[in-house]
Amino acid sequence: MSATELDDLKAAWQMLDRNLERQNAFALHQFKESKLARFRSGFRPLIVGQIIQLIAGVLLAVFAGSFWVDHVGVPHLMFYGISLHLYGIMFIVFAARDLFLISRLDYAAPVLTLQKQIADLRAWHVRAAVWFGVAGCFIWIPLLLIIFYKLGADVWARNPDVVGWFVLSGFVCLGIFYGIIFWSRRPGREKLARNLASSSAGRSVKRAQAMLDEIACFEAE
């Protein structure tokens, strides 16, 4: 391509800008007129979501912590409380890390720096979702048992087999999930594997990885 052709394209681009200036009702008008307050609150929902998670984690940790402290010496009740306590701490740690990563995002940073930070945040979200998913298969058990206990029924003391069935259900839940993934990878089930890969979790993993790959490729060339 000759220099003149490139200059022509640049000129065309400048012309596009002039056309857009004439035709677009530019956002600045809205900004100037009365939307400042709305603009200021634009990011609140994201932060509020993380803060709610943080508060939920603290409440859960305090509730479960006080439960097992009140039942020191009763191993199964302590176990329920400690399990939930750890889950609450997991909530706090994950929300705090999210808030930290979000607060670190600086949109005025060089493009590649920020895009890497966003890709890291996304990859972290995906990993966190897997951890919460695995824990979620089991955490309902101590929660349910504590609720029963508070209602006056110590399930483990009265009928330990029920607890065994609960735990088995947790493993079945986990097993079904991983089983479907394993089964879908066998020959002849490519369509199912494709559908699973494009499910929200699979898609998130792919997107996070694609972003990191794209940035690495752009940097390396």
Added chain:
Amino acid sequence: MSLTVDEEEIFLRLIDQHRGIIRKVAAGYCLTHADQHDLSQEIMLQLWKAYPRYSPERPFSTWMYRIALNVAISFLRRNTRPVRQTIALDEIDQELADESVAATEPDERMALLQRFIATLDPLNRALLLLYLDDHSYRNIAAILGITETNVATKLSRLKERLRQNIKNEKN
């Protein structure tokens, strides 16, 4: 951190002076007017949020370009399926036909350029937009966070792709 009335005035004046940056970035990353408008709003929001940390020793346009491109790339990633970061040419033609941009003064070069931009990944799109806006290699490197040598190499490849694209269209 909130701005004083004077700071708000200065901010709005600076944005007004450089409003072309927002328009060009929005046009480079979105095809429809509705999307361009949404993206412009998001860019404005981030500019507003980041302004208290802006240091006047740095050129305002460089700072603004970084923010606008960062927001645009995130916007594009959020609104595009991973397997489809490029767009079919006939789809772009349809959009251009629908848009008044093309209707005011049909310009084949501009249509060609927009079609080419729409086929690029978000980072190369940023590179091309900065090139089209006549930024120096040094400035492009500062905005994108890569070396000047890397800018030169990439631009040379992009120009080659553009040349090939024009050749294919002519055929």
